[in-house]
Amino acid sequence: MSETFSTPSVEVTQPLIDGLVGLGGYTHPLFNPAAGELSQGIRAPMPGQGVLLLAGGLVEQSGLLDDAIALVELREVRFLKMLRAGTTLRVDLTPGESGQTRSGKILRHYRWSAVDGHGDQILEATAVMLLRAP
Template identity: 50%
Template sequence: MSAPSPESTATPQVVVDADLVDTLIGRGGYTHPLFQRVPGGDADGPPLPGQAVVLLLGGLVEQSGLLDDAIALLELRRVRFHRMVKAGATLRVRIERVASRVTSRGTQVVDFRWTGIDADDEPVAEVEAVMLMNGTGREDTR
């Protein structure tokens, strides 16, 4: 079980506008003052809650087609935020397949690293995700 050199794929992008921020905050039920619009407050409005950032990253990963053989998300091992995401940001995800192992049923447990990046190619968040995938003929890399 050795660590391979990661395979990297990039996703489409999403533009985070004020309506999207307000919708995710409202539908998510976030009540912390940081996520509320206040008269005379920050002109950019509130930041996206971390869970909303992870939601957007996951959706972009799905749009990449890389998870077309996915059966289930098994685990989010680690999530690390580097900077706030506010209206006006553009996000995309760099996806790396870090390791995999074949199960006794012929499926694969695959470790991915999702790095959310902004329009300046700066990281906003990193997610280590573990997925159960249908067998793809790749050998065990862990």
């Protein structure tokens, strides 16, 4: 079994969520509560693609994959719980199988587990990364 590494955390705020919803152009009512819902304190959760965006940024910021050239593929992406404001998010990375390309670069699978500040798993995915040769 491979060792698991954790990224630093990011604080998930409502302005962050609302900003990503706006930039992404999300129109679904889940991400755009009506005035009556807002007056009742209902706020939008983070869209799944926003969770992926944050997870990718956390992985980059961590320095754990400084030898990475590119994210080649995301596989088996599962959203397990809505991410809402008022918590944090980190990514636990577990290296998996790897192989060498014809040009000598490495293709390695990493299991991503995005976890909130309560320890609840928000997302799991397999990321296939292209890495520089050692």
